Amino acid sequence: MKRHSHADRNAPVSPARHWRIAMVFGGILLTLASSAVIAVGTVARRVVTPAHSRFRESDVLAIDAENGTITLGSNPDTRLPGRYGLFYGEPERYLRLGRILRSSGETVTRKLETPPDGLPASGPATFSGWYFSRPEELGIEFRDIDVPTPAGNAPAWLFPAEQDTGRWVLIVHGRGTTRSECLRAVPVWREAGYSALLVSYRNDGDAPPSADGLYGLGDTEWQDVHAALDVAVAQGATAVVLMGWSMGGTIVVQASLRSSHAEIIRGVALESPVLDWTRVLEFQADAGRIPVPLRLAAITAISSPWGRVLTGLESAVNLHGLDVVSRARELTVPILVLHSDDDGFVPSSGSHELAAARPDIVTFSPFTGARHTKLWNYDEVRWTSAIRDWAETLD
Template structure:
């Protein structure tokens, strides 16, 4: 019998195999490159999220008319807002108060200066538009004192604005990411008028309070312990009821304190201005703003929640995003909440605030603004902002003891 012979591929077939192998290798290399790029971008974004940063310029000073006391800024969604604001600057002044819009073009906005600028003033071109308005406690013309709140990491500087009479109700104000307690000064007069003592606190890694080992944010997962320490400190000074008020990331911190504090029975309510309720929604939104591919947000969250990535991100222990998702934990809430949020926030989308109000309509009241942008609701419409909080305080009988006595009479 003749042995069967195996067919030998022709040269054309061999060329096709070689071409296919080359294509497969090229595609694999391209895919590896894309994955490497996405990983690099997500690690950079993760590092940016947890690293405390200074104030970033977001507009330019184009002209200052000293005679008319006006300032012309580059037009942005923030600089064109009606109301009164602050402007962080460089040069002979580091902060200016600015008022109403006087004129605008497609690229510029002219506003009234509320801080006197002299003939010799020299201001740098780059500036940061701010909703702070007040920069120092003295500007409120209310009695206050500098205090130190003990925490596990060391003393945290704070401002205490004591109410008149027997101040048994306190509000603890918690500022947002990349800011300081000065952000909260806007709310002090409202609470002072209700006989409520205000405590404006600092917390770990905010530039005023002690630094943790890594010096990075945990997005509320650890910072809330400094607020718990502040509650204990207020209790020792006579507080029997505590209101927590958080701004932006301070809202996430306030919510974690309300859920985990050893002094939960003292908390009478929570007020949130432009709060972070679910970080995953915020990070996805920020990735879109930066024009990044949609997988970047997921990879960023994955890096932040993994212990192995902490070396690359510069962060501390893994961030527990499930624990920070208060919509998912809505059933654990025990205190009345007032949320004030603009639907065009521009930094922290209001979606999670809506979801939380839908999940717990028995406890959560949502006051929806528009146009007001991020943590600038007071600046944009001070009357509505104030009335919303006052009405909520009235309905939950949240006054200082002296004010309650006058109401009862």
């Protein structure tokens, strides 16, 4: 074996070897940096990318066609009392679910209100709070109209009031869903004398996509609600309420603050609303165990011009401008907030803080046990009464 002398150990390292070492460490650092950038971009882009498929979080275990029942795996949603819906089967069908008949630790059996003809006996499904999936199911006169938006003609459903009072309500759905989410709200508004316009907006699957095909989280979609206000005014609207569900809450609040039709907006009704995106993203990052440095970098990427290379957004999202809680003093019209404290997706803390900041204009009706955007399903009587009573106070 060759022995190395003391002189050998202290011999200078050649420049070539220095260069090779530097190249190795540089490659490692570059790989780590590239991985970090990719991770930030992945998280950030997930926030602004519309969903193209449903998350199958429920399992249909059995359908009893003879008795008209359906048995589901038990989870926090399927255990909720009330009436709901279910996306199920291939091709996909929307099933209406009635009351709970039996419940154990593992399964929930509910009344199946949709004929089970041709349905598979079991399989993955998506639980839904819609209940109604098509406007015809309400048994109320309606017509299809187009709203000319900056992205193109966006389809909408118009349910005219029985008598023309000039009062309209524009109802806006949330992220990853469609106008059908809002059908539950039509009866109470028509009973209050309002024509109800259920709108679509860019990238929701009904309306045309934007140039980047990505959500602006309300920072761009409010323009489509402004276009719907143009249509309402052209058809005789003189007093308008804006109602939004979840991200639709962000959209309608932005429309109330930024639309040139602000003078005819008499109120804003919010169901499970996103009032501060940073708060929501932090909440969801905690649930997903996303490391703090990664989540902060992703939020910064969404809201910074340099982040567009990672997100694909045409323009950065002004998250600070979408923070309604910090901008509470700028709000001028009456606001109704309906939110469940166990929402599970959008924390209700923003709703509580907004109500505390503006008790002069905010009416807050907190729920418990109803989860996200399922307040009507959970307690239809209370939900309907809250809207009806609040609407009576408007000019």
